[in-house]
Amino acid sequence: MEQQDEPTKDQKIWQVVIAIPAGKVASYGQVAEMAGLGRQARYIGRALGKLPKGHSVPWYRVIRSNGQVAFPEGSEIYREQVSRLEAEGVEVVNGRVAMRRFRWQ
DNA sequence: GTAATGACTGCTA
C-alpha cells in the first residue's frame, strides 16, 4: 500500500499553504512547523515540486524565512511567483517581499 | 544497504 488512511505529509502541506490568507506569505519553515513537520522546511519545497498538474495550491505564497523568493531572478518560475503575489496585493522588490509576512500569533 | 541531493534556517565573520 502506498496510500494511508490519513492524509499524507504532502496533503497536509498543501492544506497549510492553501490556508494562507491572500495578500500574505509564509516561510517554508513556518509552513513545515504549522503542518506538524517541524524542521522539514526542505520537504516543503519538495512537496510543492511534486504538486500535480491540476492542483489549487498557492505555492507562490511560500517564500524563504528571510522574505526572499526561493528562485533566482529572471527565472520564469520566479516571474510567475512575483506576478501572482502582486496580483494578491503583495509588493515584491528585488526578489524579496516588501510586505508583512503571515504570522500566527 | 549507503550516498547524494535539496523551492531551508540560523549563526558567525
Added chain:
DNA sequence: CTAGCAGCCATTA
C-alpha cells in the same frame, strides 16, 4: 549589506 559554514531530515538514485 554579502559570504561562508553547519545543522537539519525526507526523498531519490
